[in-house]
Amino acid sequence: MTETQNTGGVAKIAVIADENDMRLDRWFKEHYPDVTFGMLQKLLRKGHIRLDGKRAKSNTRIATDQIVRVPPLNLETRIYAKKPEGELSQDDIYYMQNMVMHIDDDIIVLNKPSGLAVQGGSNTNRHIDGMLSALKYDLTEKPKLVHRLDKDTSGILIIARTRVAAQKLTKAFQTKTTEKYYWAVVKSVPKLREGKINMPLLKQGRKGHEKVIAAPTGENASEDAKSAITLFATVSSVPALASFMVLRPITGRTHQLRVHMAEMGNVIIGDGKYGGTDAHIGGEISRKLHLHARHIKIPHPSTGEIFEITAPIESHMKNTFHSLGFDEEAGDLVMERFENR
Template sequence: MKEVSQIAVSADEDGIRLDRWFKRHFPMLTHGRLEKLLRTGQVRVDGARAKANARLDQGQIVRVPPLGEDAEKPAPRAERAISDKDAAFVRSLVIHKDKSIIVLNKPSGLAVQGGTKTERHLDGMLDALTFDAAERPRLVHRLDRDTSGVLVLARAAKAAAALARAFKQKDARKIYWALVVGVPTPRQGTIDLALTKQGGPRAERVFAADKDDEDARNAVTHFSTVATASYKLAWLALMPLTGRTHQIRAHAAAIGTPIVGDGKYGGVNAHPGGEIARRLHLHARSIDIAHPDGGRFFIEAELPPHMKASWKLLGFDERDAENAFEGLDE
């Protein structure tokens, strides 16, 4: 590309950020170089200056100056070798699919993304979920490795941008089910407790924050006790109003009812013993969110096997959670 180009934003790119649009079209262009081109007005949108975080609309024209051969080279394609077994496995998790989104019921124990010691993860299997789309689906939110349940994927950039806005604007109602040790008092209420990470940005645990902690992040969770097994165990429905790392786990422990199987936040008290599995009993049961194509979208995910076994053992009826938050202001 030796001359200025005028590139139209496609329908598939409606709502995407300008810097991410460049990442898609010119993946070898560094962010620093892009920022310089924006500051000097060499990159424009519909003839006007723009910032890297500007959202693009379908049909807008992006002015792209000559970038040089290196910046215009396509990024080397990462080879993702997915075994037939893993491909069949990840497809078995699909509980909904339409032209814009895919919803999985993520099992407990499967990491969403890779890490230093995590080689098998959901992100590494997404190529098996392309189906009839032009690209692999995109992650728009996360679940902890040991948390099961509803996980929404976007099938295109436009859908990803719409879902990201819904999460950012708190236009998504997520309900979690948990089995906890003890019974909260009161049995229904709101946990408003700021959280902070200790040990740097990659810290894997959060703590209740001091008032003067500059790194503290506001965290709010509604909770409601659906059923109890004597005073030893309780089934809680939880609705996070914010999306902090380990928020539900830390909040449940903070009110004296750690989630069963959560040794990180409940210590030895999180393992009641007997026939209750020593696995995390936290499940993303449902989500109600604005669908990228319009209207509302609601879906539920079945409990994982270890939680189903506990519910059966304790005599809990899933229908009892239908009006768990009735009378609680959102």
Template sequence: MSEVSQIGVTEEEDGVRLDRWFKRRFPMLTHGRLEKLLRTGQVRIDGARAKANARLAAGQVVRVPPLGEDAEKQAPKPERGVSDADAEFVRSLVIHKDKSVLVLNKPAGLAVQGGTKTERHLDGMLDALTFDAKERPRLVHRLDRDTSGVLVLARTVKAAAALARAFKQKDARKIYWALVVGLPVPRQGTIDLALTKQGGPRAERVFAAEKGDEDARNAVTHFSTVANASYKLAWVAFMPLTGRTHQIRAHASAIGTPIVGDGKYGGVDAHPGGEIPRKLHLHARSIDIAHPDGGRLFIEAELPPHMKTSWKLLGFDERDAEDAFAGLEG
């Protein structure tokens, strides 16, 4: 990189400190060198001078000056490629591919990124999704381990910045389908409930908070009941307008209808028993987002097997959700 670069912040990098962002992107760049670049104004965020502790937001653009060959070298990675089995598996998840974007139908149970005791994860398989591109695809958002459905990947740096900008500017309409315990009252509406995060990485969860509280983050979700089986179970479509951790799960529980299989937010009530599978019934059904190359990209992902089983048991017809949010948007 012998010239100045403008690098977009992805949704995955939202909230990351600037110095840590540099450490991830350029692991061989020394702390002292970065401090000098910041002090002399060579690093900027959206054109403005920045400090090391600045928190980045998805869609922002970081000005990165020439760093020199040594700083731009990548840290050595362990010699551990993607197995043939995992390569075949992850390629089977692709439901859309063009020169800038890949879309996967992520299965429930597969973590998007690694962590403590999580050795098998999607991020570790991305090399198998390079195809004809010059680099591996980039994550621009994520789904919880047990949430299935649409996951968008960028195939170029430019596409990653454009997609991150679309998420930041709320130019992405995401629809989730869930099976919940109980029946929402009213059947359609908006949940406007701030959330605060507590706990460590393995015990992380969010709680309702008052707007204005320290660490509270605004969270808004539209919901619409598509069908129900008496008052015991309901098929609800959710449209999050913000992207907080566990937002839909926490909001569903807050209105008294926890998602089936979500013991973390619904406790024992989240497991109705009978023939309904115990897995989390939350699926990222579709996304409508501005495409990096112009126009729009609309993709739907099929339900996972355990949710198809429940839909069949309850007699739900997927076509009934076509106009779930008619009259609620706008």
């Protein structure tokens, strides 16, 4: 970064070319990692942080040569800065590196386990974002998140190794040039074997305790509702008990697949948040969420060619497949049908 002025502890920093179109909160995370998201929001609300002399929001996109005004954070440690995090343990490093399915100069692909959060939040101290330094390998730059999975969803999580790769991957996710395929085991048997769900969604509740609902329509429609589209196909079923499904989200809303399945009357097994006690079928079937990010196709940030990868399912889903007689190869064949549409 280029510091153009530092007066009375206030820094004015010019945005460099590699940071063009980066969100302001991500820029802060790069340059001031000890400032938490909540602290950043407070600084922005009070106008202590400015962009070209004007107030800004955390999601503001910055541009080359713009000037970011940063208040004297080091002089106000008790208010704005958190204590430096300790170094990762060898167990954490091994844990993270053991998830890696693919690594090259630009990206790392993890097979994230169910139960591990991608980012921190209320009562969440251990998460992938806090352990990314374990994946530096031969680089000095810490890898960067470019998308998320729910804490209880397992499967493919792509990490960018450089800032330039992060920009390109983030754009690929935002512009829908990425194809994502999920496997789910749901309650009962869907009325339609395959189809499309076009159901806008709405977030409710305070931060850290949000719940997503199907957005009301007509007179009760909300301006905050977001478009949400999911393609689905049933691979196989055990009548009146459960079904193995392939889901392809066209949009990427929070809890989209979970809410769409619940609203369709086929809650994902293990999803107590949206299905309550009905989300569990008992017996030897695990109470864990049965939702797995199985396959992804995305333009590679270096070559632009389509990169694709498949993640093996976790043991609890393997056990369910075995108990209910579901065939993984059949699921992959259904995914191929989606791809050829």
